Amino acid sequence: MGQSLYHKVFDRHCVTQLASGQFQLFIGLHLIHEVTSPQAFAMVREQNLSVPFPDRTFATVDHIIPTTGAGRQRPLQDPLAEEMLQHIEQNTADFGISFFSPDKNDQGIVHVIGPERGLTQPGMTIACGDSHTSTHGAFGTLAFGIGTSQVADVLATQTLAMAKLKVRRINFSGALQPGVYAKDVALAYINRLGVNGGVGFAYEFGGEVIDRMTMEERMTVCNMSIEGGARCGYVNPDQTTFDYLKGRDYCPEGEAWERAVADWQNLASDADADYDDVIEIKGEDIEPFVTWGITPAQSVGVGQNLPAVDSFAEADQIVVREAYEYMSFEEGQPIVGTPVDVVFIGSCTNGRMSDLREAAKFVKGKKVAEGVRALVVPGSQEVARQAIAEGLNKVFDEAGFQWREAGCSMCLAMNPDQLQGNEISASTSNRNFKGRQGSPTGRTLLMSPAMAAVAAVEGKVTDVRKHLEN
Amino acid sequence: MAGKIVTEITGPGIPLRGNDIDTDRIVPARFLKCVTFDGIGKHAFADDIKGLAVKGETHPFADARFANAAVLVANQNFGCGSSREHAPQSLQRWGIRAIIAESYSEIFYGNCVSLAIPCFTADHETCAKLQDAIESNSEGDLTLNIAAATATGPCGTIALQIQPGAQSQFLDGSWNARTGLLENLDAAKAVAEKLAYVSNYA
Numbered sequence: 001m002g003q004s005l006y007h008k009v010f011d012r013h014c015v016t017q018l019a020s021g022q023f024q025l026f027i028g029l030h031l032i033h034e035v036t037s038p039q040a041f042a043m044v045r046e047q048n049l050s051v052p053f054p055d056r057t058f059a060t061v062d063h064i065i066p067t068t069g070a071g072r073q074r075p076l077q078d079p080l081a082e083e084m085l086q087h088i089e090q091n092t093a094d095f096g097i098s099f100f101s102p103d104k105n106d107q108g109i110v111h112v113i114g115p116e117r118g119l120t121q122p123g124m125t126i127a128c129g130d131s132h133t134s135t136h137g138a139f140g141t142l143a144f145g146i147g148t149s150q151v152a153d154v155l156a157t158q159t160l161a162m163a164k165l166k167v168r169r170i171n172f173s174g175a176l177q178p179g180v181y182a183k184d185v186a187l188a189y190i191n192r193l194g195v196n197g198g199v200g201f202a203y204e205f206g207g208e209v210i211d212r213m214t215m216e217e218r219m220t221v222c223n224m225s226i227e228g229g230a231r232c233g234y235v236n237p238d239q240t241t242f243d244y245l246k247g248r249d250y251c252p253e254g255e256a257w258e259r260a261v262a263d264w265q266n267l268a269s270d271a272d273a274d275y276d277d278v279i280e281i282k283g284e285d286i287e288p289f290v291t292w293g294i295t296p297a298q299s300v301g302v303g304q305n306l307p308a309v310d311s312f313a314e315a316d317q318i319v320v321r322e323a324y325e326y327m328s329f330e331e332g333q334p335i336v337g338t339p340v341d342v343v344f345i346g347s348c349t350n351g352r353m354s355d356l357r358e359a360a361k362f363v364k365g366k367k368v369a370e371g372v373r374a375l376v377v378p379g380s381q382e383v384a385r386q387a388i389a390e391g392l393n394k395v396f397d398e399a400g401f402q403w404r405e406a407g408c409s410m411c412l413a414m415n416p417d418q419l420q421g422n423e424i425s426a427s428t429s430n431r432n433f434k435g436r437q438g439s440p441t442g443r444t445l446l447m448s449p450a451m452a453a454v455a456a457v458e459g460k461v462t463d464v465r466k467h468l469e470n
Numbered sequence: 471m472a473g474k475i476v477t478e479i480t481g482p483g484i485p486l487r488g489n490d491i492d493t494d495r496i497v498p499a500r501f502l503k504c505v506t507f508d509g510i511g512k513h514a515f516a517d518d519i520k521g522l523a524v525k526g527e528t529h530p531f532a533d534a535r536f537a538n539a540a541v542l543v544a545n546q547n548f549g550c551g552s553s554r555e556h557a558p559q560s561l562q563r564w565g566i567r568a569i570i571a572e573s574y575s576e577i578f579y580g581n582c583v584s585l586a587i588p589c590f591t592a593d594h595e596t597c598a599k600l601q602d603a604i605e606s607n608s609e610g611d612l613t614l615n616i617a618a619a620t621a622t623g624p625c626g627t628i629a630l631q632i633q634p635g636a637q638s639q640f641l642d643g644s645w646n647a648r649t650g651l652l653e654n655l656d657a658a659k660a661v662a663e664k665l666a667y668v669s670n671y672a
Contacts, residue, residue: 036554131551147558150647229547
């Protein structure tokens with residue numbers, strides 16, 4: 001019986017089995033940001049520990065950074081945000097850790113810059129104090145979110161105590177219909193398996209749909225693993241992976257590159273790999289999805305009506321009722337036509353070049369509907385530079401979108417970009433939790449960048465497939 | 471340096487009903503703007519508390535009956551969402567010292583172990599029975615025994631489950647993984663030397 005990539009990579013990094021039954025794993029790449037690292041550095045200092053592998057940790061600032069030029073002037077207007085920024089500057093300087101910063105014009109969302117710089121490479125173990133670390137699994141890595149005490153563990157030892165997960169292969173066969181995107185694939189498997197269906201599992205995404213995807217699309221699919229309860233999700237590395245990485249800043253060159261590719265090719269799951277579970281989803285069956293509730297599994301195809309409360313298992317009905325009450329939606333109403341107040345295109349899920357290009361297609365020559373506030377927030381300063389070089393900023397600007405600077409922005413609203421009151425946003429981010437976008441009563445509809453773009457133009461949830469001729 | 475040994479937790483309970491209670495609800499993101507965890511306890515469930523108050527209802531974390539609670543009883547997939555340790559830090563600083571739920575998000579569970587907060591599991595009926603019992607007798611103490619995996623209180627002694635690995639970590643004080651990891655630092659360095667990417671495939 002063959003091995004899955006999960007077990008191959010796990011075994012390579014296993015230091016020892018601990019008394020607790022967990023395994024001590026070497027962590028090849030540690031990414032940190034300003035929200036979950038300051039307390040970890042404090043723990044390291046408190047215990048008088050050193051950082052033995054400072055060149056395997058990379059830092060950025062993304063959650064609290066304002067996304068307007070004026071807002072980024074130092075000191076930041078919000079003294080708490082300024083304090084957090086100062087802490088990561090000081091901590092990275094003190095411990096000799098590289099910091100991708102606005103000062104050097106190489107800042108961005110942690111899960112955008114890792115791949116973009118070629119730091120994320122197949123076969124690595126990757127950890128970050130951020131649950132969307134699963135994004136990096138797109139490259140055939142084991143990448144998972146960790147808490148702050150574990151950030152301190154990695155700083156002090158470059159290892160983590162981890163239990164071995166089960167592996168569920170999710171096979172997407174066939175092809176996606178026009179107007180259906182990687183985001184819809186993600187929302188589809190979460191809808192099917194639930195927000196806790198992945199607890200205890202690593203998800204391996206495969207099949208023709210995934211094979212055909214670009215790296216950026218695979219990142220979107222892996223990004224949402226944690227929304228389905230799976231701490232990590234991955235795609236086996238292939239030629240698409242190698243083509244994406246070749247020539248990036250931190251990737252090997254020349255003969256070393258050849259050696260790396262040869263190594264990476266051996267990592268993919270064997271054809272006869274043993275999985276703990278296998279799920280089949282037909283690409284043709286996936287519609288453009290929109291969430292209507294307060295968990296990422298509470299979603300419907302854009303052509304469908306909202307489900308009846310009693311169509312859910314009894315145990316889930318409390319949260320379904322809570323969702324209807326919070327969203328002020330009714331069972332049976334169509335999701336299409338729901339008016340939106342705000343459109344947010346960006347985040348570690350959908351803030352990359354292909355996302356902006358796809359959204360721009362549906363915006364070009366159109367205007368944002370009256371009364372809708374629409375933001376485009378590139379995932380990194382590098383994405384912003386490329387988008388500007390292609391003139392995308394102008395397309396958005398002329399349509400009435402606000403073109404912003406790189407950051408997490410309204411995905412979690414720890415910065416000035418926030419919903420007001422009970423506004424409804426069409427958002428390309430990853431979470432529709434209560435209050436997630438900054439207003440305790442704000443409402444989030446998750447969808448693909450193309451769906452968000454047409455929602456901006458129409459002022460309401462619209463089936464992107466009706467705009468496909470454009 | 472082993473941590474404190476955790477064998478038993480005793481204190482009043484607090485019921486929190488509903489599945490999929492996420493980390494943004496436990497502590498809303500705007501309260502994460504901090505460089506220490508000090509003071510984060512007072513923001514536990516801040517928005518849920520306010521949301522219910524508007525309707526004239528009281529959230530358990532704002533209910534005077536449960537003000538001294540130490541044992542939280544929740545339902546499925548508790549603590550889903552973000553990896554932020556701010557969530558269990560907030561609960562701990564509010565006063566929670568142990569949790570019983572039907573299931574947990576993995577990252578949240580691991581964070582709780584790092585903070586010496588034992589997380590037990592039980593089926594839906596057991597959690598509901600405990601929640602009802604706490605509602606009707608909020609003063610009564612619950613005693614959670616780590617080795618036996620039981621809750622003893624107003625409704626007698628109830629069997630719970632606890633992950634054996636975490637159970638042993640509480641019982642021998644090794645719940646803070648860092649101590650054990652540091653002991654193997656040389657072995658970790660040896661593993662690193664064998665990983666071709668560490669030298670960039672030179």
